[in-house]
Amino acid sequence: MRNVVVVGGGIVGLAVAWELTRRGLDVTVLEKESRWAAHQTGHNSNVVHAGLYYKPGSFKARMSVAGNRSIVDFARQYGVPVEVCGKLVVATDEKEIPALNTLAERAEANGVPAKKITPAEAREYEPEVACVAALRVESTGIIDFPGVCAALVRLLDEAGVDLRLNSPALAIRAGANGGVEVATGDDVVRADALVNCAGLHSDRVARLAGLTPSAKIVPFRGEYYELKPERRGLVKGLIYPVPDPTLPFLGVHLTRMLDGSVHAGPNAVLALRREGYGWGDFSAKDVAEVAAFPGIWRLAKKYAFPTGLDEVRRSFSKKRFAASLARLVPAVTEDDIVRHGSGVRAQAMRRDGSLVDDFLIETARDQVHVLNAPSPAATSALEIARHIADQVAEG
Template sequence: MQDLLERCRINKIETEVLDQQQLHEFEPNVVGVAATWVPSSGIVDFEQVAKKLAEQIISAGGEIHTNCLVTELKETTGIELKTSLGNFSGQFLVGCAGLHADRLVRMIGQQPTFKILPFRGEYFQLPAEKSRIVTHPIYPIPNPELPFLGIHLTPMIDGSLTVGPNATLAMSREGYSRWKISPRDLAEMLSYSGLYRLVMKYPLPTLLELKNSLYRPGYLKQVNRYCPKITLSDLLPYPAGVRAQAVKPDGTTLDDFLFIESERSLIVGNAPSPAATSAMPIARHICEQVDKLIN
């Protein structure tokens, strides 16, 4: 907790430390010896944020093409793209490919120093009668040695309350379902030395995450450490997410932003959490870099 407080101080984020009694008064259904309250913390509906950004792009004369697979990329005096929806050309390419970032780096003729490994984050939703069991986002103190935050509680804008996510290796880069398997993605992962070295670094957390994914009481146990009133029957289905985790060949996870540049492109190689929160500052940084590269 002291490390987190120091980070907040450096970034000029207001915090307040709550002792056990204050925590109980603040969130009666949460247990712990202490807590850090961040008054500026909040939540957004990022689906609505994305839709609003799309509206603004279209209003400014831009186009949006979804479900569009890039099959070939060529850099000449500009950029030429072949896709499943036709060919496109432009002066410069900004690539934010997420789960396919390393593949896009190869397409611009560079060798990525990392591989994207997909980690599925499984969530649950609490029933309506339990949706006010907490009134603030509740996070356990994270293990600083691990790249994931741990299972947390999030009151959503629509009034619902989600539990999660965990972090378990997916068998497909688009593995939003446990049963979604991509032979190509799986073969790439199993042939990558960084995967095995990552597992060897964190053998017990790896096994624990796998167990909790397959065994719901194990998942619940992690939540009950700080919110004991949640029961097994409270864990209702909710869509999963997939995190694009960049991993080096030595098993080291990239925990900072990584941008790969060429003469006519800038690729976002890694955008770790909280990339959504930081979306606008990241966009400004990208625009500044693109302006330098073009001019």
């Protein structure tokens, strides 16, 4: 039986392991942390994306539209909480209407159920919202992505998959008779093929395996607030702004979660560590590596002022954060929100400073490397897994 080692125990790595197992392969999963879904999967907004934003024909467009269905079906089949509630994307200024119209056109091109609605119609969904026009997207949902991972782990365990926590990939080399060998410190795992789903460390794992990746991971932290319990009634579902099409981030938004809480955020600031969830999380190695990368300076030249500076100011100012939310729901005030954690996005960047705007998967002999899989990767995880399993089969 052909065997594969998967590096990374987030939702993409676990989904890949499950798909390979279902195809009859022998799989080992290596996760450096002491728990599954410890980073991006465990710190995201738990939104099932519809596929609205992405360039028609791209991996993100095709996989998120298909993934919207497959991840919801998986959750329902295996008892993971999920709710398809829809969302509003709202233009709060006349200047945003052309971009909203572009989103509507993109939705149609991608096969996403969405329709333009008036401010009065928007208030039927969200009585407190302020807008000059809106887009109603019916297939957006909310889900427990860590719960999806727990279900995948149960399925993998029942199938006899070798699941290893506390097992970082420290060295990788080609096997003497083909395949790969991965040293974890305690053991050397030998396999016919390697799949790298290491997220925030995917480029480093690729380099360990002898690949020169075409992009570098630069970590961006997104910080969240939540509405106080007595103010949760201001938001009934999901309210998003019209995003800046030049940036990979969707902007600060409001999301009612499965437990009834309402999360607000995230902003986007450069993290000072690959797994840096606060300003106090600092790695001299990680900062030096980013500072030595030409792409970050080219990106900074383009976006540092005023966009980057505004994001940093919002990071330190609850008042500014609340003001961003009040553009969507004017009744939200500084007194209505409290801090609620953060997440770190593994954003792939090229040397010219451009941000990789699609999923990036590169291959070498007996190797598949997932080098850019930020949002909507969780939504698309089962579809990404099918694509990767096809590549492993071809290899």
